[in-house]
Amino acid sequence: MFAVVTDNGGNIVRATIDTFGETKYLSCLAHSVNLVMQSVLNAIEAVKNLIAKIKKIVMFFGQSNTAVYKLREAQAKDEYQLCLIQDCPTRWNSTFDMIQRFLVLLYAVTCTLLSLDGSPQMIFPAEVNLLKELVILLKPAKEVTLSISGEKYATGNKVLMLIDWFRTEVKKLQPISDVGKVVKTSLMSEIKKRLGCYETIRFQSLIGVAALFDPRFKRSYFPNDLYDAQVLNLVSGHIHDLKQPNSQKRKTENLQADCSNSTSISNNI
Template structure:
């Protein structure tokens, strides 16, 4: 007995929800009802090797007030005996969690860089909703209907391609939209042929819209590159924040001077405004300045403001002197001298050999390295 017959036997008046209702309404609603708080610790061991560890992931049913969030975080901190050992807390940019960390727990907070980029990208993509809805509709059909995907794969084989599948985007992940559009444009010819053969009522994508989709990939690529870099777990990312922000600003300022469709120009302007307003002047953050200065890849080459490296050097020397004096006053002056020499003579190697392009987020940094 199948499910329909079973349900009908229980209650003939009950109508099972359709696949569309389950996919588009019921599952998303259930997902929204589930709330979790995950806390991950990032630390360096005695051998200066970085580690990450999930401390807790708890189902969270209370109101998401800053007090409640702070209370839950405090329990986790106490459970792991981390009082007084936390240098900085990274979270998304929601006002409640920021207040919980900064005001309730009195801890230093920094908004997740990748999440900020995600918000900027999502804001810009709102102006491409019409064409993106067309793409999503075609992708959804091919993903849902077996014959549609089979035709698409067959067309790719006939054209001598290694067959690839279309990519469906996820609402909360802007870069999934980038991947969807990138694959869609890559398969433009087999998609056009498949749509004609299936003879379905597909949305019409004009030549101008295809051109825009190609421009959109070009526009979003720098954001995607930075998102990948800043989402890594196997290396320190904070020290790249200043350099990548400067690089993104330079890239999108250059893009404003290029020939694009009007809608593309609008998206570029929104991204540029978002970078300026949401990130601000990252060189004003003492923590980010110090992490960049102490990163052997960047040191005093990683800043736009020429006065920052000297200030960072003085700050590092002051911190070192204080630390050394508390341990061994006699060795303070010798160690400090060695630090000054190391900071002022280091020059990056591999970065200076790479080709600088207008779309490289490392462009400004590479120019500074090349000028040394």
Template sequence: MPTFGCLAHKLNLVVQDALDLINDTTVKVNKIVNHFRKSTISKERLLTYQMNQQNIAQPKTVIKSVATRWNSVYLMLQRFVELKEALRATIPNLDVDLPIIPIEEWKCIEQICIILKPFYEATSEMTAESYLVASKANILTSSLINICEKYAQMQDLYLPVKTLAEKLKIGI
């Protein structure tokens, strides 16, 4: 086991490595996110849909990921899922060639977020503290391994998500 000060860094490397398995999906999501971040018209339509069709008083926009921080990929995917209805309604009405996210891939993204959430929470907890107690490091590591084992054995997970869970477990 690495020194405890390095655990957050090791988790970052493990998750970044595992995310390579879903690179095709994250590239598609990134293209869509980049479009909405750059196009004021598209962003406005996304926000308007949320306000008018979903009755959301404070609509949200997409979150861009940063290549060096895996947790920003998680936040991007999580927000993408959160905006699923608005994005699916808005994108076809734009005069832009954006990647298509089929229903199965949406479900896959949702499952990816479920698996990455405990890693995000563990990393956030570790980085919030100035030092990590050995017992807490062991508990976090064991919990993440157990979560990955549980997901890797689930029958209704999409294969890329199952493979992601297995790779995360091995990496820890």
């Protein structure tokens, strides 16, 4: 067993560390990014209210077969007839998908709402511009979420690279509106607050070593010289242990103990 990846729930983290040891615990980057984005989207009132308006419109289409039919009619000349996407409160990227699809169907949605009685109010042009800016501001986080969410391949080696890329991409953004500027500032603050732990000694024995052995990254994304030296020392220590028969025996015994603990836990569950 190399690592146990969990969300950031305090009870889950404590149970994992108590059972497997702190060196085998790793916080899920996708979950941490989700916390970053949820915090940003909920903390800024203008953004929160605008997303609520979009949700209300999307829910109207979800509850009205007539509205869905009219929406398809409005897309009759398009190659594909698309539907609006309803977001999920616990998955921030579904909010991004909802906004992006809403902008794609903006003309069709406007025509449909104007043709139906009792339909919710359409958003104003200034709000459309803000939505377009939000898509640009939030897209780096979407890319990170997609990249780190592999189910059939390891992604720990990419953690440092993705955090560095995420931070760099957000820094490069130049929002025009005042709200957009607040979103950017909030993003930078949350990245430092919630993702900075991955660049410390806490997880270097896992993601630092994984990055070092990936020929694409190696030491390129290590945050500082101290981190670099500590990872190299860890690897040197592991190599030295492998050359010592007694040390290797202890490693095997520890691995067997881990397997025994895991089996015991499974049986208890």
